[in-house]
Amino acid sequence: MSEFPPIRKAVFPVAGLGTRFLPATKSIPKEMLPIVDKPLIQYAVEEAVEAGIDTIIFVTSPKKRAILDHFDSDVKLQSSLLAQGKHDLYERIAEIVPAHVSTDYVIQKEALGLGHAVWCARQQVGDEPFAVLLADDLIRAPQSGCMKQMVDEYYATGAGVIGVQQIPASMTDQYGIVAVEKNSDGRDYIRAIVEKPAPEVAPSNLGVVGRYILPGEIFRLLELVRAGVGGEIQLTDAIAIQLATWPLMAHAFDGVRYDCGSRKGFIRATLSYALEHDELREDLLAFFKNANEVN
Numbered sequence: 284m285s286e287f288p289p290i291r292k293a294v295f296p297v298a299g300l301g302t303r304f305l306p307a308t309k310s311i312p313k314e315m316l317p318i319v320d321k322p323l324i325q326y327a328v329e330e331a332v333e334a335g336i337d338t339i340i341f342v343t344s345p346k347k348r349a350i351l352d353h354f355d356s357d358v359k360l361q362s363s364l365l366a367q368g369k370h371d372l373y374e375r376i377a378e379i380v381p382a383h384v385s386t387d388y389v390i391q392k393e394a395l396g397l398g399h400a401v402w403c404a405r406q407q408v409g410d411e412p413f414a415v416l417l418a419d420d421l422i423r424a425p426q427s428g429c430m431k432q433m434v435d436e437y438y439a440t441g442a443g444v445i446g447v448q449q450i451p452a453s454m455t456d457q458y459g460i461v462a463v464e465k466n467s468d469g470r471d472y473i474r475a476i477v478e479k480p481a482p483e484v485a486p487s488n489l490g491v492v493g494r495y496i497l498p499g500e501i502f503r504l505l506e507l508v509r510a511g512v513g514g515e516i517q518l519t520d521a522i523a524i525q526l527a528t529w530p531l532m533a534h535a536f537d538g539v540r541y542d543c544g545s546r547k548g549f550i551r552a553t554l555s556y557a558l559e560h561d562e563l564r565e566d567l568l569a570f571f572k573n574a575n576e577v578n
């Protein structure tokens with residue numbers, strides 16, 4: 284047992300506009316787009332549940348009911364699958380939310396940025412450390428999922444954890460970038476974090492990906508940041524202040540991340556997951572070999 288408070292709650296901000304996927308995302312949330320046959324948000328929820336999370340909090344926009352519907356039980360569909368003898372599908376639908384996991388939601392009325400979206404969940408989260416997962420960062424890990432790896436780091440140290448990966452130096456202006464220092468325990472602790480620096484001034488090429496374990500105090504800091512800006516509220520700004528009072532480490536996770544917020548990343552993920560899929564691999568390989576043949 285760890286001496287630190289358990290990480291039981293996870294916030295899933297899903298209220299963004301998803302402009303890079305318009306017109307597909309005009310009425311469908313980006314997080315409901317499927318990779319093979321499962322929506323992005325379901326991969327992220329499964330990763331959180333594997334990490335021991337039992338309370339899922341969606342931050343959603345007033346127009347997007349689809350995500351809440353997806354995680355609600357659908358008795359009619361389930362009984363019709365049973366009646367048709369489709370037991371495998373029945374199981375897959377019935378197990379979308381395991382019995383010990385509860386879901387809740389809060390509305391972000393206006394898309395004022397990721398920091399604001401997280402801040403919207405303050406009442407549901409309370410004071411304890413909690414996880415944040417951005418479902419458009421899809422991470423396939425060879426063994427433990429990315430969030431499980433991060434939760435293990437938290438239980439070992441009590442520090443906050445931010446998922447990072449090495450990115451090309453030319454792309455620092457698309458990420459939050461951290462400067463780290465190795466501690467005596469061999470872990471990388473964050474000294475500074477900056478949002479989208481130009482390559483010439485970036486403190487490193489460690490880019491933040493959409494996985495965080497943060498203290499409940501972050502809500503107070505988000506409130507502070509909120510008071511100081513007019514437009515988008517950046518989570519990075521609150522984390523930068525947080526560094527003064529709470530250690531945060533950078534976890535370079537074991538796994539592959541697909542940036543499914545971009546079309547390129549989304550298509551790569553689709554192909555990669557399809558190639559891993561027993562029922563699809565052969566057909567896909569054959570298709571690439573004879574792409575011009577009618578089938």
Ligand code: UTP
Nearest residue numbers: 296297298299300301302303394395396397400
């Ligand atoms: P993105 O930066 O990818 O923005 O958000 P976006 O609006 O979803 O997509 P584009 O850039 O217009 O194509 C990262 C995550 O934060 C959530 C998004 O839903 C996504 O999961 N988010 C962003 C919110 O919940 N609210 C916001 O105000 C902004």
